[in-house]
Each structure stands twice: as C-alpha cells, then as structure tokens.
Amino acid sequence: MPELPEVEAVAREVRSALLRSSIIDVHVRRWDVVTGAARRRERLLLGSGVREVLRRGKQLALCGHDDAVIVVQLGMTGAFGIVAASAPIEPHTHVTWRLDRSRELRFVDPRRFGGITWLKDRHELVDRWSRLGPDALDLHGDWSARVAASRRAIKAALLDQHAVAGVGNIYADEALALAGIRPQRACTRVARHEFDALGHAIGSIMRSAIAGGGSTIRTYRRLSGETGAFQASLRVYGRAGEPCRVCSRTLQSELVAGRTTVWCDACQR
DNA sequence: ACAGCTCCCTGCATGC
DNA sequence: TGCATGCAGGGAGCTG
The missing domain is CATH 1.10.8.50 (Helicase, Ruva Protein; domain 3)
Incomplete structure (x- = not known):
C-alpha cells in the first residue's frame, strides 16, 4: 500500500514526465473516483498542461497553468504513472490522460479507496494542506x-x-x-x-x-x-x-x- | 473536542 | 477443483 515513500517515487516520475508535456485528451472511465470537478473533463487539466507537481504526506498535487489543481490520493491500491498509450488498459483504470509522444498518464485503483479531487485554485490547496500535520x-x-x-x-x-x-x-x-x-x-x-x-x-x-x-x-x-x-x-x-x-x-x-x-x-x- | 468505531472496496490466502 | 470466508487498510463520517 502506498505510503509517503511510494507517493514520493510517483511524484518524481510524474514530475519529470509532465513538466515537458502537453495533455491532449482526458478520458474518465469512472466519474465516482473524481470529486469536485462537476463532471467536466475540461477541469482535469485538459488543455492547460502541468506547471508543478507537489507532494505533502501521501497526497499528490498537479497544478495546471490555468491555476486549477488536481489532488491525487492513492489510498490502498492506487497506482498513478506514465505508460505507452498503446499499453493495454488494465482493469480498474479509472482516468487516463493522453499525452504527447504517444504516452498516457493513468490512474488505476481496484479498491477505490483512493481518488482524484479537483480544486479551483492554489488557495484551496494551501488551505487543504494547512490542515495536515508536518510532512x-x-x-x-x-x-x-x-x-x-x-x-x-x-x-x-x-x-x-x-x-x-x-x-x-x-x-x-x-x-x-x-x-x-x-x-x-x-x-x-x-x-x-x-x-x-x-x-x-x-x-x-x-x-x-x-x-x-x-x-x-x-x-x-x-x-x-x-x-x-x-x-x-x-x-x-x-x-x-x-x-x-x-x-x-x-x-x-x-x-x-x-x-x-x-x-x-x-x-x- | 476528542477518541474510537464502522464502512467503503477488491484481491488474495486460507479452509473445507 | 471450486467455492465460501476472512482479512488487508486510508480516510470519511459517525457516535458516545
């Protein structure tokens, strides 16, 4: 089960891949793992690209150029990472972000204890993380x-x-x-x-x-x-x-x- | 306010 | 071999 070290490994992987990439498309296969986005895929970083990837405790934040923030929590069984777009979709893949150069960012979580939360801006992230203890x-x-x-x-x-x-x-x-x-x-x-x-x-x-x-x-x-x-x-x-x-x-x-x-x-x- | 509990969910190990 | 059962746990939400 992912704890801080696992989330940090994910943060590093995703950071190095995303900061030089554009997001071409977003496909939400299960909307109930997403909260706060009002069921609009445009709000999941589509078109904005990722400006910053942050981690606090076990939470991961992807900050878009349009100021919106996506918080990813892996829960017990979540996985989040970059694969070739041609890779088979494994079961329990809930959200995929199509990237340039034929790659894909995927959120997979069989048990669904994890999830993705859309925040309207950085202030919401600061507020959310201020309630967490020190890293x-x-x-x-x-x-x-x-x-x-x-x-x-x-x-x-x-x-x-x-x-x-x-x-x-x-x-x-x-x-x-x-x-x-x-x-x-x-x-x-x-x-x-x-x-x-x-x-x-x-x-x-x-x-x-x-x-x-x-x-x-x-x-x-x-x-x-x-x-x-x-x-x-x-x-x-x-x-x-x-x-x-x-x-x-x-x-x-x-x-x-x-x-x-x-x-x-x-x-x- | 705080602490402890239940619940959510699926995959795997175990037992009959 | 196949099926049923129990267990694993992060975090929200509820209770006392």
Whole structure:
C-alpha cells in the first residue's frame, strides 16, 4: 500500500514526465473516483498542461497553468504513472490522460479507496494542506507538540494525517520498533527525548525506503511494473509470531487504532 | 473536542 | 477443483 515513500517515487516520475508535456485528451472511465470537478473533463487539466507537481504526506498535487489543481490520493491500491498509450488498459483504470509522444498518464485503483479531487485554485490547496500535520520527511524538533498532550495511543497519533502527514500502518510499526516505543503507549506517557527519537526514526525509515524506490508491500506496484526492495528489511510489519530481529523474542500482534499492529515486547516499552 | 468505531472496496490466502 | 470466508487498510463520517 502506498505510503509517503511510494507517493514520493510517483511524484518524481510524474514530475519529470509532465513538466515537458502537453495533455491532449482526458478520458474518465469512472466519474465516482473524481470529486469536485462537476463532471467536466475540461477541469482535469485538459488543455492547460502541468506547471508543478507537489507532494505533502501521501497526497499528490498537479497544478495546471490555468491555476486549477488536481489532488491525487492513492489510498490502498492506487497506482498513478506514465505508460505507452498503446499499453493495454488494465482493469480498474479509472482516468487516463493522453499525452504527447504517444504516452498516457493513468490512474488505476481496484479498491477505490483512493481518488482524484479537483480544486479551483492554489488557495484551496494551501488551505487543504494547512490542515495536515508536518510532512513525515521533514519533522522538526517541535513536531510532537501537536500530539504530546493527547491521551490516545502513540500509534493512533502517527496514523492521524492531521498530526503527521505521510505515515501509514507499515511505517508506523517500523518507526515505533526502531525508536523502542510500544504502539499502545499513550502520547502523554512518551517523553520528549522519545519523541525526538521517533521523529528521527520516521525520517530515516522514509529516506531509506525512498532510496530503495519505495517498498513492494502486497498491493503496491508501479504502473511500469518495476518493484522496490525495501520489503526485505522490515523489522516488524507482517512478522507477527516470528522472532524479533534484535532479541529473537516472538513478535506480538493486536489491533491498535483499528489496525493490525506488530511489536516486540522486549525491545519496545 | 476528542477518541474510537464502522464502512467503503477488491484481491488474495486460507479452509473445507 | 471450486467455492465460501476472512482479512488487508486510508480516510470519511459517525457516535458516545
């Protein structure tokens, strides 16, 4: 499932391809994945071209020359990328943008937890993103101020995009393991130095995943078919019942914040 | 205001 | 082999 590193990989691919391209046509195959465009394909960047490709947390924004903005969210199973226009349309392809030089930008999402949102201008994007927490790649010393007073579990706070933007279930567990903090612990019981360690853990895990081209967990894949190599280095995610890579104790698992959560009872306190 | 829950959806793994 | 079942989870929206 795409998290920040995967979305960043998509942003880079799409940015380098789109900034020197024109959009010739747009084909919306399922309108219910699009919100805000009033069902007019002219509003999906057709004719305007893309001036800028931005990312905040797990959200991607394509800014057109006409000031309209398209926000793309990949959800669980979304894929977004450039392919040859002649490539077969795979199932669950919901929107395609025909580009010059016989290429196509496609949004594919079997489970449809993702989607595309049309915004009328940059102000709407600024407003929308101001409600997100700081980007997980760019956490400063005071990032924890927003969550430290909360009584909920630290993992619930990490998954809350309004607290920190970009952390999903995989990297929440991985970061908590690296920082030695139990996912269930209340934020109020996490010390300042532990928040600092957690912030560093999140950043270093995100950066190494990006360097590895994004992880290849289950449903995530690039439209081009390439895969990443980060999966092999996961510490706890998906390893319930297996031995901790540090102390060999059997990894525990239970639901926290409604999500499957894996941790080591010995290494995490 | 906050925290916790349900729901949306399809693909895959599992079990009979 | 084939079918039914359960599980995976990001985020909106609802509830207590």
